[in-house]
Amino acid sequence: MTIISAQAHRAMDEAAGWLARLQRDDVAEADGLAFEAWLTASADNKTAYRTALALWHEFDAAGAEVDAELAARSRREAAGRTTRRQWMVGAGGFGIAAGLAVVVAPALMGGPAIQTLATRRGQRQRYTLADGSTIDLNAETRLRVSFSRSERRVSLDDGEAIFDVTHDAARPFIVAAGERSVRVVGTQFDVRNRQGALTVTVARGKVEVRPAASGPHVYALTPGQRLDVSAAGAERTRFVDPEETFSWRAGRLVYRGEALSDVVADLNRQFPEQIEIADPELGRIPITGVIVLDDPRSVITRLSLMLPIRAVTSGPGLLLLRK
Amino acid sequence: MAPSEPSKPAAADSPLVEAFLEKRESLVLFLAARTRSMAMAEDLAQDLYLKIAAMQPGTEIRSPGSLLYRMASNLLVDHVRSAQRARRRDSQWRDDTRTSVGGEEVVEEPSAEQLIVNRERARQLAEAVAGLPPQMGRAFRLNKLEGLTQMQTAEAMGISRKMVEQHIHAAVKNLTRRLGS
Numbered sequence: 232m233t234i235i236s237a238q239a240h241r242a243m244d245e246a247a248g249w250l251a252r253l254q255r256d257d258v259a260e261a262d263g264l265a266f267e268a269w270l271t272a273s274a275d276n277k278t279a280y281r282t283a284l285a286l287w288h289e290f291d292a293a294g295a296e297v298d299a300e301l302a303a304r305s306r307r308e309a310a311g312r313t314t315r316r317q318w319m320v321g322a323g324g325f326g327i328a329a330g331l332a333v334v335v336a337p338a339l340m341g342g343p344a345i346q347t348l349a350t351r352r353g354q355r356q357r358y359t360l361a362d363g364s365t366i367d368l369n370a371e372t373r374l375r376v377s378f379s380r381s382e383r384r385v386s387l388d389d390g391e392a393i394f395d396v397t398h399d400a401a402r403p404f405i406v407a408a409g410e411r412s413v414r415v416v417g418t419q420f421d422v423r424n425r426q427g428a429l430t431v432t433v434a435r436g437k438v439e440v441r442p443a444a445s446g447p448h449v450y451a452l453t454p455g456q457r458l459d460v461s462a463a464g465a466e467r468t469r470f471v472d473p474e475e476t477f478s479w480r481a482g483r484l485v486y487r488g489e490a491l492s493d494v495v496a497d498l499n500r501q502f503p504e505q506i507e508i509a510d511p512e513l514g515r516i517p518i519t520g521v522i523v524l525d526d527p528r529s530v531i532t533r534l535s536l537m538l539p540i541r542a543v544t545s546g547p548g549l550l551l552l553r554k
Numbered sequence: 555m556a557p558s559e560p561s562k563p564a565a566a567d568s569p570l571v572e573a574f575l576e577k578r579e580s581l582v583l584f585l586a587a588r589t590r591s592m593a594m595a596e597d598l599a600q601d602l603y604l605k606i607a608a609m610q611p612g613t614e615i616r617s618p619g620s621l622l623y624r625m626a627s628n629l630l631v632d633h634v635r636s637a638q639r640a641r642r643r644d645s646q647w648r649d650d651t652r653t654s655v656g657g658e659e660v661v662e663e664p665s666a667e668q669l670i671v672n673r674e675r676a677r678q679l680a681e682a683v684a685g686l687p688p689q690m691g692r693a694f695r696l697n698k699l700e701g702l703t704q705m706q707t708a709e710a711m712g713i714s715r716k717m718v719e720q721h722i723h724a725a726v727k728n729l730t731r732r733l734g735s
Contacts, residue, residue, distance in 0.1 A: 243727060243730060243731070244727055246726075246730075247613050247723050247726035247730060248723045249725070249729040250587055250722075250723075250726050251566070251585075251719045251720075251722035251726060252719065252721035252723075253584065253587035253654075254587065254588070254697065254703075254704055254719070255587065255704055255719070255720060256704055256705050258588070259624070259627045259631065260620050260621075260623040260624040260625055260627055262623075262627075263581075263584050263622075263623025263624075263626060263627060264619055264623055266580070266584055267577065267580040267581075267584070267623070270580050270583060271580060277583075280583060281583070283585055283726050283730050284583065284587065284592075284729055286726075286729060287587070287698075287726065288586075288590065288591050288592065289675075289679065290679060290698050290699065291590035291591065292590070292591070293675060293676045293679060294698075294699050296673060296676035296680075297676050297679045297680045297699060298699050298700075299676075300677055300679075300680035300696065301680045301683060301684060301699075304684055306679065314696050380703065415576075435641055438635050454704070455696065455710060458639075469705075469709060470702060470706045470709050470710040471710050472692060472696060472710045472711060474692070487712050497597055516581065518714075530565055535587060
């Protein structure tokens, strides 16, 4: 065991603070002068800073490997969660078929065979394509796959899917969704095409989004970037945490200020029991948080703890009212 | 010290050069916070030296320290911007332009032994990052591993820039305690 003095301990805390402060986008001379004053104040400070810096640079040198290792870990965790959830689903009697992998047979010789993959309400399913790429389909999603010698083409007619595309420079992977086409070579990204609104979120690699017809707006999205195209055609890119967008695969929905009506629309794709909102104004309440998809009643009970809503049973479903 | 720097300033009368030589180590450590290696920070310091050595000797400088850190900050802005561009180019390169010669991909691969060592260390690093509290770990991953700036990380997580900085501070402390030598 290493025993370090309180002084060295404080120096390490301060060194970490300096390393973080110097990451500011607008770091300037005042930061530099203050940093120098601190650094040269004691030998402990210098040692601590050099130690933190060495580790910091190690993450630069091994960044890609560390990233890959972390991605593999979260995949394993997601798989573990799915298993537990399935068990819960079984016990609760809810019909959510959680993703057992389905392998799609290679396209037959000759022209590109078209295969249709689809999920029902409450069903999430992973498909593995002939080239090793995987597609996770969210509930109520329909897409068509056609592979030829020169390209791999998928039409996402309606719904949401996460694509994990194997690298093949000779055969680009193209996802046609609404008025846009998404073109990649090897990467991981989520495409959501619902009610005319399109969202593309990139976790890895580079993704190009262009209008299906020729047009001026071509986007080259990099990891962490997300493109939203509203039903009216308004476009916007921003940075997001891809893990959040991808979390539906592990049975969680993450929201940041989305309207309750949108959240309910998502829930209604996941559960047989349909939820209705009594009052449109209620539907506009912004929701921020994580929803674990166990069963609709529990979800609504948890939501009602945070929101001025209550649920009453209405026929086969639930009706949301103002509290 | 880089070989092309005179150990004694040629223009001994330039207070800026004198200040640079005196503050050199601090300047390099300042720069290194934003470069991917110490060598790159040394390179930037060398650029800084060449800039000040080329300045008119008669220029009146009230505070050499301020000027040096101002110039160093400007160098960093350019460096970080081009590094982000290079990073994007890199991932693009890896993803869609792997050159192949006679069907073989031309990529310089590290030796098998090196690969095993790196992988083991990468596993340790990843484990330590995975062990961070969720929000802290997410900030660290986005800012350090995905290469987003503090502002971009803040936007992605829906928190303030200051909060991102606090997460990074705590993450570095935590990781250094577990992994640092």
